[in-house]
Amino acid sequence: MNMLTDFMSLVFPEACVVCSGPVIKTEQSVCISCRSELPSLLTRPFSNHEPLAKKFEGLVPLRYAVSWLQFVKGGSTQRLLHALKYGRRPEVGEVLGRLLAAELQSLGQSAVFDLVIPVPMHPRKQKKRGYNQAMEFAKGLAQGMACDVSDQILVKQTATETQTRKRKLERILNVSEVFVIHPEHKQALFNKRVLLVDDVITTGSTIEACARLLIREPVAELSIASIAMA
Ligand SMILES: [Zn+2]
Known part of the structure; x- marks a missing residue:
């Protein structure tokens, strides 16, 4: 058995x-x-x-609201999200993005977006993790749909520790304070069918804050998508 495992790890260096189980490259x-x-x-x-569209009803006008995979505790979706977020497996995001794009295409929903934008991560946190998992998902989606992707337009503001403490209450009262549309990249939004994505939606307050900012810009329409709702 050990010899077989050794042989497998030689031929299949990564695990699903x-x-x-073994995966080929x-x-x-x-x-x-x-x-x-x-x-x-x-x-x-x-x-x-339905559940995601309902969450946003009356809050932000959206063209599409897609929450893709069913989330069950201990199930495959949770394992995928965990590997993507904490397992240092950024490629999982890209794989999932391409798979969702293919599925949308099979449902006749290809080429309905011009630009994919991920929910930004704080630069310090991103530096520590090495990547923003929402961006990895966004990259795969954009690749699969042959459209643009950018993490330069919607950004999370950097704040010093003192500012962070001072603005804590402010942030509790209004999450949108921490996100901004970068003035230099603003025009990239003009007349675009924008798809805002996150890896997982929990309360929805983060993606809502981002959506509220984007809808104020002259975009053609706004949609949102996530791998799952948990
Ligand atoms: Zn597998």
Whole structure:
């Protein structure tokens, strides 16, 4: 058995982040069988995923609200999100982005976006982690949909420690205070069908704050998507 494991690790250097089974390099982190069993919530014909669309009803006008995979504690979606966020496996985000793009395409929803924007991460936190998992997901989506992606337009403001403390109450009262549209990259939004994405939506307050900022710009329309809602 040990010899077999050794042999497998030689031929298949990586393990599937969902089932721990061997993956070949071209499969990149998620094996073919786990890919085919992703618990997608998207329906045919395509419609807005109800719980997420409901969350935003009356708050921000959205074209589409997509929450892709069903989240079950201990299930495959949780394992994927965990590997992406804490397991130093940024490529999982790109793989998932490409898979969602392919699924949207199969539902007749290809090429409905011009620009994908990830929910930004604080620069200090991103430096520590080495990547922003929402950006990795955004990159895969943009690649699959052959559209642009940018993490330079919507940014998280850097604040010194003192500012952070002073603004704590302010931030509790209004989350949007920490996000800004970069003035130099503002014009990239003009007349664009923007897709704002995050890896996972919990309360929804973060992505809502970002959506509120973007909708104030002269975008053609705004949609949101996440891998899952937890
Ligand atoms: Zn697998």
